[in-house]
Amino acid sequence: MTENTVGTPTPERREIVEAVCAELEKHNTTGIQLHEETDVTGELAIDSVAVMDLMFELEERFDIAVPLNQLGSVRTIGQIADLVRSQAKSGGQQTE
Amino acid sequence: MKDLLAKFTAVGRQHAELLAQVGSDPLGVRMDRVIGPTEAEIEGRRCVLLGSNNYLGLTFEPTALEGAHVALDAAGTGTTGSRVANGSYSMHQDLERQLAAFFRRRHALLFSTGYQANVGMLSAIAGRDDTVLIDSDCHASIYDGCKLSDATVQRFRHNDPENLDRRLARLQAPGNALVVIEGIYSMLGDRAPVREIAEVTRRHGAYLMVDEAHSLGVTGPGARGVAAEAGVADKVDFIVGTFSKSVGTIGGFCAADHDALEAIRLSARAYLFTASLPPAVVASARCTLERMRTDPGLRDRLWANAEIVYDGLARMGFELGPEKTPVIAVRMPDTQTGLATWRDLLDAGVYVNLALPPATPNGNCLLRCSVCAAHSADQLDHVLAAFARVADAPDWRGTAAE
Ligand SMILES: Cc1ncc(COP(=O)(O)O)c(C=O)c1O
Numbered sequence: 001m002t003e004n005t006v007g008t009p010t011p012e013r014r015e016i017v018e019a020v021c022a023e024l025e026k027h028n029t030t031g032i033q034l035h036e037e038t039d040v041t042g043e044l045a046i047d048s049v050a051v052m053d054l055m056f057e058l059e060e061r062f063d064i065a066v067p068l069n070q071l072g073s074v075r076t077i078g079q080i081a082d083l084v085r086s087q088a089k090s091g092g093q094q095t096e
Numbered sequence: 097m098k099d100l101l102a103k104f105t106a107v108g109r110q111h112a113e114l115l116a117q118v119g120s121d122p123l124g125v126r127m128d129r130v131i132g133p134t135e136a137e138i139e140g141r142r143c144v145l146l147g148s149n150n151y152l153g154l155t156f157e158p159t160a161l162e163g164a165h166v167a168l169d170a171a172g173t174g175t176t177g178s179r180v181a182n183g184s185y186s187m188h189q190d191l192e193r194q195l196a197a198f199f200r201r202r203h204a205l206l207f208s209t210g211y212q213a214n215v216g217m218l219s220a221i222a223g224r225d226d227t228v229l230i231d232s233d234c235h236a237s238i239y240d241g242c243k244l245s246d247a248t249v250q251r252f253r254h255n256d257p258e259n260l261d262r263r264l265a266r267l268q269a270p271g272n273a274l275v276v277i278e279g280i281y282s283m284l285g286d287r288a289p290v291r292e293i294a295e296v297t298r299r300h301g302a303y304l305m306v307d308e309a310h311s312l313g314v315t316g317p318g319a320r321g322v323a324a325e326a327g328v329a330d331k332v333d334f335i336v337g338t339f340s341k342s343v344g345t346i347g348g349f350c351a352a353d354h355d356a357l358e359a360i361r362l363s364a365r366a367y368l369f370t371a372s373l374p375p376a377v378v379a380s381a382r383c384t385l386e387r388m389r390t391d392p393g394l395r396d397r398l399w400a401n402a403e404i405v406y407d408g409l410a411r412m413g414f415e416l417g418p419e420k421t422p423v424i425a426v427r428m429p430d431t432q433t434g435l436a437t438w439r440d441l442l443d444a445g446v447y448v449n450l451a452l453p454p455a456t457p458n459g460n461c462l463l464r465c466s467v468c469a470a471h472s473a474d475q476l477d478h479v480l481a482a483f484a485r486v487a488d489a490p491d492w493r494g495t496a497a498e
Pocket of ligand 1: 209210211212214235237278282307309310338339340346347348
């Protein structure tokens with residue numbers, strides 16, 4: 001992943017982050033305020049299957065297909081957003 | 097030095113909480129005595145087994161017991177190695193021929209478990225440029241096989257041929273695509289729409305693998321499973337399955353018409369680097385496969401029993417899986433109710449599987465029931481009476497109370 005979470009987020013990226021947060025909020029039982037650095041499986045205790053299910057919503061919303069291979073290294077909301085954006089940029093499926 | 101095992105702290109804590117809540121370990125139930133295919137003694141109590149996956153009740157099939165005894169005495173307790181290193185026993189090859197004939201395929205390959213069949217096949221056939229598309233509800237062994245492959249892996253929405261279609265349409269990778277589904281899904285008991293999925297798969301020139309773990313012996317002409325039931329067995333490239341359910345023993349296999357299956361024997365690491373099935377197991381599988389092929393009455397009894405349990409539970413207001421099959425998932429409103437209900441059922445002499453997320457779809461706690469052809473009418477009465485008491489209890493928080 002080359003994009004970093006520092007710097008002003010482009011509107012496009014912000015839109016993705018908001019979409020990720022909106023989806024995660026449905027599963028958020030902790031009451032923790034969601035932000036880019038929130039660790040999804042750690043802090044939110046959302047299991048790996050729920051994260052994969054979350055990708056369905058994002059894939060449809062942004063018209064992309066994210067390989068499972070790339071999900072393993074993703075921890076934070078910001079990283080999920082970067083993954084979604086890199087897929088959207090490449091215009092479809094990216095191999096590992 | 098940090099603590100290597102720190103990652104287990106959370107799991108250990110969750111397990112301890114589970115134990116504290118239930119008063120015994122729902123994930124470590126001990127059967128003190130197995131009384132038959134449908135009954136065992138647990139905590140000093142005779143329990144009806146409604147969570148065995150022993151769909152046809154063939155674990156005590158007389159011909160299999162006898163065949164196993166003969167093989168044990170003749171060939172010993174184990175093969176002590178891989179077939180590639182130690183050699184095959186003739187009975188391994190006989191069973192492979194029998195399996196190939198059973199599924200009307202040219203080739204069959206034996207593995208030591210169904211888990212290894214999926215891991216071995218997927219890791220061998222899906223290469224770096226290929227894409228594997230798996231149904232989201234697929235078994236852990238399919239996920240693990242994908243992980244061990246070098247392929248790109250996508251997950252499509254459960255039982256959704258359109259979602260699969262869109263994914264196949266947008267593939268840009270230079271390699272081949274392989275679609276993996278199950279026949280009857282292990283957790284919710286719903287069938288795959290194999291006909292539609294096979295059509296989509298064909299249209300995109302992709303390959304299709306169907307894991308008939310819970311459907312072999314259970315449905316279809318000749319007990320061949322869901323693809324045969326849907327009349328599209330010829331559109332399935334690889335049939336994978338296990339002996340650990342309807343076949344009543346242990347082992348796994350892949351059947352296919354592709355001649356390369358013989359070369360896969362020399363490539364699949366889960367075949368190469370593990371010991372082959374012991375003689376008694378091979379002999380049992382040979383007998384029970386023959387029994388299920390030639391005795392459709394077993395399937396009739398299984399489905400009649402499934403109907404009794406499904407309809408009975410539905411009448412009580414329990415929320416069940418979408419289809420009436422021998423795998424009946426009873427959705428619990430929350431984990432705590434699930435645990436209490438599971439314990440109440442055990443106290444009433446009924447053993448079901450407690451299934452917790454992430455092993456279940458949609459984060460649900462399920463009481464997973466599997467029906468057996470050998471369940472007697474009395475046993476099913478007993479089961480339904482136990483569920484009825486649970487549903488009537490004042491502290492039951494499920495939909496049944498509403
Ligand atoms: C769909 C599916 N495939 C494979 C397996 C693994 O089978 P085995 O018990 O032979 O390893 C199971 C059973 O747990 C299963 O449900």
